[in-house]
Amino acid sequence: MxxxxxxxxxxxxxxxxxxxxxxxxxxxxxxxxxxxxxxxxxxxxxxxxxxxxxxxxxxxxxxxxxxxxxxxxxxxxxxxxxxxxxxxxxxxxxYMETDVKKFIRSYRQNGDNIPPQIVKSLMYQLCKGVAFVHAHGVLHRDLKPHNLLMDPKTLRLKIADLGLARAFTVPMKKYTHEILTLWYRAPEVLLGATHYSTAVDMWSVGCIFAELVTNTAIFAGDSEIQQLLYIFRLLGTPNEEIWPGVSELKDWHEFPQWKPSLISTAVPNLDENGLKLLWNMLQCDPSKRISAKKAMEHPYFDDLDKTYL
Structure with a gap:
């Protein structure tokens, strides 16, 4: 130095x-x-x-x-x-010219949606980057559009701000709550889990996916409790059967009992394979969430030219 x-x-x-x-x-x-x-x-x-x-x-x-x-x-x-x-x-x-947050905003301001193949390319690159980070024993823990930098000409995406990353190969410390931006925060973190895994990043990836498709955050709560209510209203309120151990989490309450809605109600302009992948990312039970490596193999990406990604 x-x-x-x-x-x-x-x-x-x-x-x-x-x-x-x-x-x-x-x-x-x-x-x-x-x-x-x-x-x-x-x-x-x-x-x-x-x-x-x-x-x-x-x-x-x-x-x-x-x-x-x-x-x-x-x-x-x-x-x-x-x-x-x-x-x-x-x-x-x-130095990177822009970020995904600004990229989404530019389309929203013009009243346009990001073309599906661009969404697919960005999502593949994101999954690839996250898979690499996870393979090296690191959690990002703060994935959000603002932390994904981009070159608007080549549409190359790069993950930034690994400042909160902790190697999870070191003994699992009790993580503090105030880590992720609320909108991209996984339900287990919102419910006060102190031991969590790579699945927290995959929840964030799912939220980013939905936002790339619709130009708006899928769960835009302004408090931890409201964030959970938005999640449960769409995905269904979890219980011990759906998510074993959920009622033992520190901040678990008796929540209103919602049945799951179709995810397409929140993300109407996504094709069937995309909806299946998103559903696999947005599983409330972290043990059921798809890994980044598995996500890269999903049929949603089959028609993507991955040569230079």
Missing amino acids: QSTKSAMEAFEKLEKVGEGAYGKVYKARDRATGQIIALKKTKLHEDEEGVPSTTLREISILRMLSYDPHIVKLMDVKQGVNKKGNTVLYLVFE
Whole structure:
């Protein structure tokens, strides 16, 4: 890691493109090469060693994962000190022109739907990226359209913001609730499960799938309880028969008893194979949810040219 002086001199900040829980993100130019990059500035809470082990773990995970074409590439890490004397890390990522949230919004504003083959291509790339992350023992835990970066010309999709990723090969810690954006949050997380698996990401993938097809979030709750009610109203209220152990979860209540509706009522313009895949992703019981690897083999993708994906 290099000192901050070189970090600040090495890059010319062009504009702030985002601000996350972990710091600011800038579009910047590498003065040496002229290359446009994304600079993620992360302030650190000091501990004895300077850089916290959690941050070092995040960086090593990112380095490990970023050789996959569907993960945003971490190109460099620079360390420095800000005016207050706090340690600052600059993570240097490849720059991507847009994200899936903006992509969906551009179609919605024009009153158009994203063409089905584009939805299919984006979904395949997403499943492929998620399968890669999961195969390396990592959960993303915060998949949402905003975290899926895109090149609008080539329609290449890359997963970003693995900042919350935790290797689930380490002993299962009790995860905190406040992780995923509410709309993409799996029911087991909403119900207070403390031990969960790759299935949490697949729920998010299903929600993103529905949103790509309809331009609107399938479950847009503004509280945890409302989020659950929206999910149960469409998919049916789970019980011990459907989802063994559900009533033991910390935040389980007696919910209104809904029968499942056809998923096509919420996503009317999706073909039959697409609806079957979506149904497999949006299973309330996490053990019944399709894996990313299995999803890639689904008949929905049969007519997709996967040569360059």
